[in-house]
Amino acid sequence: MIITIDGPAAAGKGTISAYLAKKYGLAYFDTGMLYRAVGLQMVLEHHDLKDERAASSLAGALSFQKMNELAKHPDFRSDIGGQAASIVSAYPSVRAALLTMQQNFALNPTFPDGKPANGVVYDGRDTGTVVCPHADLKLFITASAEDRAKRRLHDFALKGIDTTYEKVLADLLERDERDSKRASAPLKPAPDALLIDNSGMDAETFISTTIPMLDEKIQMLLNKNH
Numbered sequence: 001m002i003i004t005i006d007g008p009a010a011a012g013k014g015t016i017s018a019y020l021a022k023k024y025g026l027a028y029f030d031t032g033m034l035y036r037a038v039g040l041q042m043v044l045e046h047h048d049l050k051d052e053r054a055a056s057s058l059a060g061a062l063s064f065q066k067m068n069e070l071a072k073h074p075d076f077r078s079d080i081g082g083q084a085a086s087i088v089s090a091y092p093s094v095r096a097a098l099l100t101m102q103q104n105f106a107l108n109p110t111f112p113d114g115k116p117a118n119g120v121v122y123d124g125r126d127t128g129t130v131v132c133p134h135a136d137l138k139l140f141i142t143a144s145a146e147d148r149a150k151r152r153l154h155d156f157a158l159k160g161i162d163t164t165y166e167k168v169l170a171d172l173l174e175r176d177e178r179d180s181k182r183a184s185a186p187l188k189p190a191p192d193a194l195l196i197d198n199s200g201m202d203a204e205t206f207i208s209t210t211i212p213m214l215d216e217k218i219q220m221l222l223n224k225n226h
């Protein structure tokens with residue numbers, strides 16, 4: 001079973017992905033981590049973010065182990081990591097280098113402890129359009145930029161990252177613009193994706209209104225595959 005969940009930053013993709021992964025015994029693949037790893041490595045190694053060749057060579061050498069090491073850095077989830085990820089993710093050579101890693105994961109999906117999973121929930125920007133165009137179920141999750149900025153600000157506060165609502169909103173709008181206007185695999189819903197706008201909902205309401213509808217679809221898919 002392959003489920004893809006795409007949408008802009010802080011739209012609630014992680015929340016629903018984690019819920020579905022747990023409920024159906026699926027591995028969770030946060031594909032943004034790959035781009036964050038390359039972006040942060042560029043910053044830490046003092047490469048110019050405009051240097052596509054450096055970014056593509058780091059992407060080509062990236063392993064899951066290296067990605068998990070970089071994920072411990074305080075800037076991995078900060079605005080710095082997010083902006084760097086968004087910039088390097090616009091390079092076609094970087095996307096090409098990371099595509100196989102993402103697609104191969106579905107051939108033999110595993111949990112972090114190495115145990116086999118029943119499938120994968122992919123979370124990203126192009127997972128339903130490019131990474132897994134034949135996914136069993138595709139969702140495109142969105143919310144207003146203001147709601148997403150409030151959520152991101154709350155996440156940052158929990159992590160002790162000091163910033164302001166205005167900075168977070170400006171950062172999200174800039175990333176939305178770059179992610180959706182880039183020529184290579186731009187952020188957009190797959191034609192067969194289910195569109196869900198959770199503006200004005202808290203995480204609990206989002207899950208409680210969306211899951212019953214998805215459960216029915218997933219159950220039908222599971223019955224069909226048996």
Ligand code: DC
Pocket residue numbers: 009010031032033035036082085086089090123124125126127175179
């Ligand atoms: O989901 P995130 O905020 O961690 O993603 C960071 C950046 O990575 C995002 O601005 C765009 C890029 N990205 C992408 O281009 N394709 C994906 N499948 C996932 C993320």
